[in-house]
Amino acid sequence: MSVDIDTVKRVARLARIAVDDEAASRMSGELNAILGFVEQLSEVDVENVEPMTSVIPTHIRMREDKVTDGGKADDIVANAPQTADNFFLVPKVVE
Amino acid sequence: MTDLSLTELTIADARAKLRAGEVSAVELTDTYLAAIDAANEKLNAYVAVTADKARQMAAASDARIARGEAGALEGIPLGIKDLFATEGVHTQAASHILDGFKPRYESTVTANLWADGAVMLGKLNMDEFAMGSSNETSYYGPVINPWRAEGSNTDLVPGGSSGGSAAAVAAWLCAGATATDTGGSIRQPAALTGTVGIKPTYGRCSRWGTVAFASSLDQAGPIARDVRDAAILLKSMASVDPKDTTSVDLPVPDYEGAVGQSIRGLKIGIPKEYRIDGMPQEIETLWQKGVDWMRDAGAEIVEISLPHTKYALPAYYIVAPAEASSNLARYDGVRYGLRVAGKDITDMYEKTRAAGFGDEVKRRIMIGTYVLSAGYYDAYYLRAQKVRTLIKRDFEQVFEAGVDAILTPATPSAAFGVADQDMAADPVKMYLNDIFTVTVNMAGLPGIAVPAGLDAKGLPLGLQLIGRPFDEETLFRTGHVIEQAAGRFSPKRWW
Numbered sequence: 001m002s003v004d005i006d007t008v009k010r011v012a013r014l015a016r017i018a019v020d021d022e023a024a025s026r027m028s029g030e031l032n033a034i035l036g037f038v039e040q041l042s043e044v045d046v047e048n049v050e051p052m053t054s055v056i057p058t059h060i061r062m063r064e065d066k067v068t069d070g071g072k073a074d075d076i077v078a079n080a081p082q083t084a085d086n087f088f089l090v091p092k093v094v095e
Numbered sequence: 096m097t098d099l100s101l102t103e104l105t106i107a108d109a110r111a112k113l114r115a116g117e118v119s120a121v122e123l124t125d126t127y128l129a130a131i132d133a134a135n136e137k138l139n140a141y142v143a144v145t146a147d148k149a150r151q152m153a154a155a156s157d158a159r160i161a162r163g164e165a166g167a168l169e170g171i172p173l174g175i176k177d178l179f180a181t182e183g184v185h186t187q188a189a190s191h192i193l194d195g196f197k198p199r200y201e202s203t204v205t206a207n208l209w210a211d212g213a214v215m216l217g218k219l220n221m222d223e224f225a226m227g228s229s230n231e232t233s234y235y236g237p238v239i240n241p242w243r244a245e246g247s248n249t250d251l252v253p254g255g256s257s258g259g260s261a262a263a264v265a266a267w268l269c270a271g272a273t274a275t276d277t278g279g280s281i282r283q284p285a286a287l288t289g290t291v292g293i294k295p296t297y298g299r300c301s302r303w304g305t306v307a308f309a310s311s312l313d314q315a316g317p318i319a320r321d322v323r324d325a326a327i328l329l330k331s332m333a334s335v336d337p338k339d340t341t342s343v344d345l346p347v348p349d350y351e352g353a354v355g356q357s358i359r360g361l362k363i364g365i366p367k368e369y370r371i372d373g374m375p376q377e378i379e380t381l382w383q384k385g386v387d388w389m390r391d392a393g394a395e396i397v398e399i400s401l402p403h404t405k406y407a408l409p410a411y412y413i414v415a416p417a418e419a420s421s422n423l424a425r426y427d428g429v430r431y432g433l434r435v436a437g438k439d440i441t442d443m444y445e446k447t448r449a450a451g452f453g454d455e456v457k458r459r460i461m462i463g464t465y466v467l468s469a470g471y472y473d474a475y476y477l478r479a480q481k482v483r484t485l486i487k488r489d490f491e492q493v494f495e496a497g498v499d500a501i502l503t504p505a506t507p508s509a510a511f512g513v514a515d516q517d518m519a520a521d522p523v524k525m526y527l528n529d530i531f532t533v534t535v536n537m538a539g540l541p542g543i544a545v546p547a548g549l550d551a552k553g554l555p556l557g558l559q560l561i562g563r564p565f566d567e568e569t570l571f572r573t574g575h576v577i578e579q580a581a582g583r584f585s586p587k588r589w590w
Contacts, residue, residue: 003465015420015464016427016441017457018449027461030522034462037523038409038475044482051480054341055311055487055539056298061340073411075199081434088429091440 003031099133101126102267106171106324109270113160113170120156120170124214125147128173131216131268137590140263142177142235143185144217152214159212166212169525174269176260177199177218178225179205179315180304184215188306189233189586192426192451194433203336204315205272205491206375211331216269220259223453224423225280225308228528230258231513232455240288240510241266241586246554248589251510251554254284254528260318261288265586271319271328275305277504278411279532282544285318286505289546289584291574292318292323296384296540296564298343299329301336309418310341312536321583322545324574326350328424329567345565353568354575359393363574364498368404369531371507377550385502385547385558388580389573399498401489406482407534412526413479414537419456421461426451427537428555447551458522487538494563500573505529505544505557535561543570547581 003011005021008028012019019027042078073086101123104112109486112118112365128146135141149172156170180186180198187193201209209215221230229252230238240253244371257274261284274281276294285292300315307313317328330350334340348408365386370379390396410539428434428447435445435450452460466475493501507530509516535542540561547558558577560569 007465008461009129009466011461011465013445013470015460016424016444016448017452017460018391018442018445029332030458031123031461033521033523034412036466037526038412038479040217040480041406041409041413041482044406044478044485046478046481048325048487049481051477052311052410052483052487053480056296056341056343058298058313058343061337061344063337072199076430077424079196079431081428081432090429091437091443 002013003028097334099126099130102130103321104270106270106327109171114165118543120153120160120214121150122313123170124131124153124172124216125176127216127269132523134266134590135314138239138241138262138266138268139236139261140220140238140266140268141174141217142189142220142259145215148184149214151499152209156212166210167327168208170211170214171212171270172214172216173208173271174216174219174260174263174274174299175205176257177221178306179204179273180306181218182214185218188224189221190451190453190456191234192448193431194451196431200304201401203301203334203338204305204332208331209493213331219263219272222256222258222304223456224419225256225275225277226419226455226459227255228279228283228525229518230255232453234453237513238262239513241590242288242510242554243589244554250513250515252287254287254510256280257284259317261285261290261292264288264290264318264320266590271317271391272323273315273332275313275315276536277308277415278536279529281316281318282542282559283506283528283534285544286546287510287555289555290318290320291322291545292316293325293329293543293570294535294541295329295333295567297431298543299333299341299565299567301334301339301438303336307422308414310422311418318348322353322578326354326453326463326544326571333388343565348568350567350571353571356572357393358389358576361394361499361569362497363389363394363396363573364399364501365396366401366404366491366501367505368401369503371530373507373547378556379508381556381558382502382504385577388577389502391577397498397502399493401493401534403482403485403489404534407486407537408431408526408530410479410482410486411533411537412462413475416463417467417476418458418463420460420467423456423460429454472507474476483537486534490538490540501561503559503561504529505559507531509550509552509554509556517531531559540564541567541570543574543579545574546584547577549584573578
């Protein structure tokens with residue numbers, strides 16, 4: 001299985017990373033090298049093996065259903081590139 | 096020039112001198128700040144030095160010592176990997192995309208250290224988002240290893256991703272450092288710099304406030320000058336944390352108490368699968384020395400088999416990028432960090448991420464997105480998670496058979512040159528650095544790297560010990576035996 005330039009561009013679109021033709025071409029070679037390396041997993045017999053979900057047996061800890069945090073709007077927007085009145089500003093999304 | 100000899104004290108020695116009033120925390124901190132000032136231009140270990148904050152914290156430590164209220168790490172100056180959120184202080188995972196980010200909160204691990212009285216010197220360089228094994232993927236440029244081959248002026252890498260942590264500890268630019276390990280990022284740089292690094296069991300340290308790379312593998316731990324110091328630091332870093340549901344509700348033992356305990360009667364496993372093709376003779380010889388030291392100290396040596404070892408690295412390069420592609424989706428130019436304007440919101444996302452992430456991070460996001468995309472999930476991700484079950488089962492069977500710890504080499508080679516051409520040309524070559532360490536993350540186990548000798552060029556090499564879940568104490572016991580037998584190793588100052 002080989003990743004061509006069109007596939008690289010499609011994946012880059014899914015990952016929301018702009019790539020030009022030159023970058024896509026370089027990435028295609030690198031991704032193929034990595035996928036070639038991981039290909040050896042196909043020789044492992046995984047019949048009836050459960051996929052790992054957690055390395056340590058854990059159960060979700062429950063806590064009382066009450067508000068324990070909040071009132072931090074200023075903190076939350078403090079690092080944003082653009083804000084107004086505690087809202088994040090983004091380019092127009094709806095016409 | 097300032098007398099820098101105070102910086103050569105171990106944490107245990109500095110602790111004793113501080114408590115006895117032979118040295119003040121301010122004096123110790125000032126000495127470290129002077130050492131950083133003199134060295135950082137050459138080594139590039141720190142990306143931010145918090146001198147004022149350090150002096151304030153040290154003064155507060157001196158006041159607590161005077162009142163007889165000293166904490167476990169009172170007045171000890173530490174370096175913090177740039178991956179840990181530190182309130183109001185540079186926290187960028189050495190990435191451009193977190194440009195200017197200063198969190199309004201403190202990570203649990205660092206909060207634990209400050210609660211015990213430690214002093215923060217600054218933030219340490221690292222591979223961008225902890226993705227790398229040479230500290231060359233940092234937006235802030237590579238860290239230079241304080242070690243050089245004998246008779247050579249060539250710059251070597253300190254390993255990665257915790258390269259700044261390892262270099263700063265080895266070059267006496269902090270008494271100890273926090274680090275994180277997703278595939279070997281504590282143990283490999285420790286081995287390449289002659290320092291001690293332990294990745295504790297998954298769940299031992301809270302991940303809250305640590306920038307996420309691969310959530311099922313990431314774990315924080317210390318890098319220190321010796322085994323005792325590593326034990327002292329881990330005791331403070333580890334905790335149960337309601338803010339991280341994967342942190343485990345077990346009491347944190349007194350790790351320091353394990354240092355110096357006899358290993359007589361312990362069963363040490365030697366896995367035959369770690370004898371890889373093309374392994375340098377020096378590594379093989381070092382490993383055999385380790386076996387002899389263990390036997391001389393009264394341990395029983397047993398040959399063991401971990402048959403799925405060779406599949407750990409390829410499985411890792413599916414699981415880790417998959418989790419990373421999901422975790423790094425949050426860097427979108429909206430809530431924090433860099434924003435590059437675009438013609439619409441998608442264009443803004445794409446341009447921001449193209450400008451903000453470095454090549455290795457992009458590579459991993461791309462791999463992760465690809466293996467999780469429709470039609471490939473079962474073939475790659477699901478299969479890799481099944482292989483992970485088999486890797487963990489290998490270890491479980493060995494431990495069930497009575498093995499207490501497993502001894503392996505820490506890395507396949509000593510430190511290599513900055514801008515190594517072979518590794519630049521082939522990402523998989525760089526990935527092979529973690530061949531001995533990555534199995535431990537895949538199975539969630541604790542692993543420690545301890546300096547064990549020098550190669551023919553005079554560069555440090557380390558051995559790794561792998562333990563049962565939450566049995567870090569056995570690693571400190573056995574690691575200390577290696578340290579006692581091998582001695583400690585320090586670079587010659589050239590910086």
